[in-house]
Amino acid sequence: MNRTLTKPFTDDMVRPVMNTTVWFWAIVLATGTVVACGAAAWAYQLWYGIGVSGKRWPTFWALYLTNFVFWIGISHAGTLISAILRLVNAGWRRPVTRVAEVITVFALMIGAMFPIIHLGRPWLAFWLFPYPSAREIWPNFRSPLAWDFFAINTYLTGSLLFLLLPMIPDFATIRDRATGWRKKVYGTLSFGWRGTTKQWNRLESAMQIMAIAILPVAVSVHTIVSFDFSMANVPMWHSTIFGPYFVAGAIFSGIAALIIAMAALRKALGFEKYLLPLHFDNLGKLLLLMSILWGYFVFNERLTVWYGNEHHEMAVFWATQRGQFAPLYWTMVVCNFVVPIAILSNPYTRNIVGCVIASCGVVVGMWLERFLIVVPSLNHKALPYAWGNYTPTPVELYIMAATFAAMILLYTLFAKFVPIIAIWEMKAGDFVHPPQQGIGAGDPHRIDTAAAPSSTGAVS
C-alpha cells in the first residue's frame, strides 16, 4: 500500500456534504441578511432612479464600475491560475484548482451584475444581445461596452464548463455514498459517470482543451474591461498600458483572493492535512512576483504622464499624487507594494498568516486602484469649469457590501454541496502522478515516490 490518500481522505471530502454544522447556518444567515439588505437597496434604486446613488455630472461612472472592474479582476484567480498550473502539470495544484475555479465563476457572476445595476434603465439591458427584433437595430459593435458584453459572457461560459467538467467524477463519488434524495440529485449531476477508461480519457482530453482555450479568453476579458476606459479620450484613461496593467492587476488580486479563500477553508473544514504550508508558500511567491509586476506598471504609467506634462492629465495626476485622493493613493501603494514585498520576500514571514495578511492588503489595495482609475479622471476632465466631486451614498455602499457578502454566501453554499477539493484529482495525483517530472515534481501528498503502482484505471 503506497498510497497516502486512503478512505479517510474521501470521508473528509464528503463529510461537509453529508453533515450540516451550526457554523454553516450562522454564515448563511449572516451573509444572507447583508445580501437581502443589498437587494433592498437595489430595489429602492430601481424604484426612485439611479439618482439615489452618488453619481453626478461629470462623474457618471463611480462606485458600481469600480466594483465591476474589481470583481472581474478577482475572477482571474481561478480559471487562469488553474489552467496554467494544469498545463505545466504542477503537482501541487491538485488541492488548489477547484478552490480557485469557484472563485472565478462566482466573482464573474457578481462582477457582471454591476454594469446592470449601474444602468439608467436596467430593464433594457437585454438590448445588448444581437437578436433580430422589431427595433431593427443591432448593438453598436464599435462600442467597447458591446465588446465587454461578449467577452464576459464567453469567459463566464468557459469558466463554468471548466469548473463543472471535473466535478462529474466527484458527484459520482457522492452518489455512491449517499442515500435518499441526495443519491437522486447527485446521480443526475454525475451524468451517468461509471469511471470507465473511455470516460476518463474523454474527461482528461476535455480538460486539456479547456485549459488551453480558456487562457486567451481570460487575458482578453480584462484587456477589454480596460478598453472601457482606455478607448475614451479622458485624461489618464487614454493610455496604451491599460490592457496589460489591468490583466496583471487582475491576476494579482485573484491570487490574493485565492489565498484568503484557502486559509478560510483550511480552518472552517479542517483541511490542514490537504491545504499545506507549501501551497501558501508557492502562491505567496506568485503573489510577490505579481506585486513587483504591479509596481512596475504603476511606475511606468505615472512616470510617462508626469514627464509628458500634458496639462489635462496633470490635473488628474496631482489630484491622486498629492491632492484630494492622495490618502487613498498612498494607501494603495502601501497595500499593494510595500506590505506584500515586506512580508513575502522573507521566507520566515511567508507562512500562512503572513500570506493572508499580505493578501488582505492586496484585496484592499486593488479595490482602491480600481476606484482611483475610475473616479479622479472623471472628476477632472479637460474643461476645468466642469470639474466635479463625487461622494458615494449609502445605497451604493449597501450594494457593494452585499456583493462581498454574496461572495462568502455563494462560496459557503458551494463548499456545502460540492467537495471543494477535487477528490479524483487528489487520488489521481496519488496514483499515477509520475515523480520527478518537470515542474510537476514534488507532489506534497506523496510519501513513497519510488514505487508508484501502475495505473489502475478507474479511481472512484
Added chain:
Amino acid sequence: MAYRWGMAVDIDKCTGCEACVTACHAENNIPTVSPQQASRGRAMHWIRVERYYEGNFPDVRVKFRPVLCQQCDNAPCEAVCPTYAAHHNEDGLNAQVYNRCIGTRYCANACTYNVRFFNFFNPEWPKPLNLQLNPDVSIREVGVMEKCTFCVQRIKAAKTAAKAENRAIVDGALQPACAQACPTSAIVFGDLNDPNSRVARLAKSPRGTKLLEDLGAEPKITYLSKQPWHESDAY
C-alpha cells in the same frame, strides 16, 4: 444639397445674461431640479454660460463663454454608445434617440465638453412651469441621457415647410431657442454647407477658435473673440 448645421458664438458680445439658458429650458422641456440636487451635480442645462475671471481684485474682468453640445464631426460620444442612441444624422448633428438609451452614461464620460446630461430621476417641473411644456419635444424618462439638439424640432419643421414650397431653408429664418433669445445676437446659427450663410462666413473669421480643438473632436461651433494678436498694444 444636404444641410450641415453649425453655430458661431461671439464671446465679445456675450453679456452673461443667461437668456439662452432660460429659453433652452422652455423650448426643450428640460426638467428643473431642487437646489439640493443641483449642488449634487444633477442640474441640467443644455447650454450653460461659463464664467472665467481675469486679473486680481479689484481689477477683475470676467469673460463669458456659452457652452452647449458642439455637434462634433468626429464625436467621441457616438462610437461608445452600445445601442446607437447617440449617432450621427444626415444633417451632421449628433442625434440622441431617447428610446434607444439604456443609460450606460458612457457617452457623457467620453464627451470632452461635458455637455451631456442624465435623467437621474423622472422629470419634474414646479408649478406653473408644468403647464408650459413644448408639445413638439418629447419628455425624457429616468435613466436616459439627453443633450442639446440644436432645436431639432425647429429644424424638422423648417425643412418640412421648405420642402412644401420646393425651396431651401432661407439663411437666418431658422434659429434655435438660444440664438433667438440672445439680446446681443451673440449666437448665429445656420448651414455650414452654404458658403454665403452668415455662420459659414463667421466660421472662417480670423477671430474664430474652436473649444479644445487640439483633442480632435472637430466641433461645429466657432467661438469668436478678439485675439491677442489683434491688440496692437498687447504685444
